[in-house]
Amino acid sequence: MTTLLINSIYRATEGEGIHIGIPQIFVRFQGCHIGCVNCDTKESWEFDPSYTKSLDEVMEQVETLSQNIIKRVSITGGDPLHPSHIPSLLDLIKELKARGYFINIEAAGTRVVKEVFDQVDFISYDVKTPSTQVRTSKELLLKFIQDYAHKAQIKAVVADKKDFEAAYDAFHFVKAANDNQVPWCLTPCFEPGEAFPMNRFQLVVQLNEKFGLPFRVIGQQHKWVYGPDVKSV
Numbered sequence: 001m002t003t004l005l006i007n008s009i010y011r012a013t014e015g016e017g018i019h020i021g022i023p024q025i026f027v028r029f030q031g032c033h034i035g036c037v038n039c040d041t042k043e044s045w046e047f048d049p050s051y052t053k054s055l056d057e058v059m060e061q062v063e064t065l066s067q068n069i070i071k072r073v074s075i076t077g078g079d080p081l082h083p084s085h086i087p088s089l090l091d092l093i094k095e096l097k098a099r100g101y102f103i104n105i106e107a108a109g110t111r112v113v114k115e116v117f118d119q120v121d122f123i124s125y126d127v128k129t130p131s132t133q134v135r136t137s138k139e140l141l142l143k144f145i146q147d148y149a150h151k152a153q154i155k156a157v158v159a160d161k162k163d164f165e166a167a168y169d170a171f172h173f174v175k176a177a178n179d180n181q182v183p184w185c186l187t188p189c190f191e192p193g194e195a196f197p198m199n200r201f202q203l204v205v206q207l208n209e210k211f212g213l214p215f216r217v218i219g220q221q222h223k224w225v226y227g228p229d230v231k232s233v
């Protein structure tokens with residue numbers, strides 16, 4: 001029997017990236033070893049077996065939330081691409097596809113997992129910026145774009161000018177080596193517990209205008225609507 005480590009399953013409206021504003025069902029895996037210091041879902045880090053669910057339970061929750069109306073699922077985490085999740089993740093994807101769901105996966109930018117990426121409809125791939133204290137390999141990013149630009153976006157959380165410059169640098173590294181077009185989104189950081197960071201948002205918008213790049217600056221809408229600390233929205 002397939003079992004999965006699942007933090008939560010909920011219906012909400014996509015709050016960031018190019019699909020912002022679209023209702024979907026989120027399946028959040030439990031367990032992540034990547035360790036971004038500004039992670040806003042630290043409660044999903046532990047590989048805790050008490051979060052185990054059967055595939056049938058997961059699908060039942062998804063179908064109940066969907067009501068056969070919302071046929072989009074975003075698989076997120078935690079780190080759904082951690083090697084220990086892959087067998088159960090592939091079973092989940094197979095079942096969702098069989099029932100006609102559009103599947104997005106949130107990739108932390110630390111792995112390209114061909115057997116997963118080939119199966120899903122869309123991949124949101126992170127470029128980790130210096131403020132996360134996690135590094136995204138530019139060579140891996142390039143390989144990802146070469147293979148999956150047709151169904152992907154690149155996202156980078158930006159806390160300051162140094163983060164912007166790191167995203168700028170990664171963008172130009174890829175552009176110099178590859179012509180594939182892929183949307184790049186900058187997400188101004190909105191940390192748990194803080195008031196809306198208007199100055200940070202303005203800095204990112206103004207840097208993007210100044211550098212004239214094809215970045216789209218898209219904030220985390222769900223945090224404006226519900227506040228930065230509310231989960232599963």
Ligand code: SF4
Pocket residue numbers: 032033034035036038039040041042044077078079108
């Ligand atoms: S990859 Fe995601 S869940 Fe893991 S630490 Fe980074 S932001 Fe948090």
